[in-house]
Amino acid sequence: MDARGTTPASSLDLMRWIVWAQRKTGEDWIRERGLSHEQSAALVYLVRNPGAIQRDIARMSRTSAASVSSLLQGLERRGLVERRTDPGNERSKRVYATPAGSELIAGFDTAMTGVEETILAPLDEAERATLQALLTKIAADLPQPTPS
Numbered sequence: 001m002d003a004r005g006t007t008p009a010s011s012l013d014l015m016r017w018i019v020w021a022q023r024k025t026g027e028d029w030i031r032e033r034g035l036s037h038e039q040s041a042a043l044v045y046l047v048r049n050p051g052a053i054q055r056d057i058a059r060m061s062r063t064s065a066a067s068v069s070s071l072l073q074g075l076e077r078r079g080l081v082e083r084r085t086d087p088g089n090e091r092s093k094r095v096y097a098t099p100a101g102s103e104l105i106a107g108f109d110t111a112m113t114g115v116e117e118t119i120l121a122p123l124d125e126a127e128r129a130t131l132q133a134l135l136t137k138i139a140a141d142l143p144q145p146t147p148s
Contacts, residue, residue: 018119025115026108033104038063038071039080043105046081046097053094080104 009017030040038061045060046052058068072095075081080101086092097105120128 021119022112022115026112029108029111035104039075040105040108042068042071042075043080043097043101044108046095047102047105050096051084051094053092057095075101 027037030037033040035043041061042057045057049056054065054068054072057072058065061068061071063071072081072083076083078100080098081095082098083093083095086094120131123131
């Protein structure tokens, strides 16, 4: 039993709880800026990959080209992205985050680093190193997520 007299959750339950806390912080941060999860993911992707084509965004978001088109239209109306025609190829359009879009999403990585620091605050450096080593060992044989 723990200090409150309750039975501790399983290790996986505790990991889900930690991931939930991290995800909730990210979702709250995104919502405060009037973005959906999909819009924020597209903006982050475009900041990191300026000039991407819609097909790249669809692949990254695991959605259809039609869904991406609708998502980009919403971001364009807000002035957060722009589509530019490739010189010499009028059918090909590249997508860029505008300065306003880049600025809106700029603090996300900092916010997520902050929540990580809050989550790990009870651990000293040695405990953090041990946790990192144990999680690395657990993750070693798991399927790896595809990068966005």
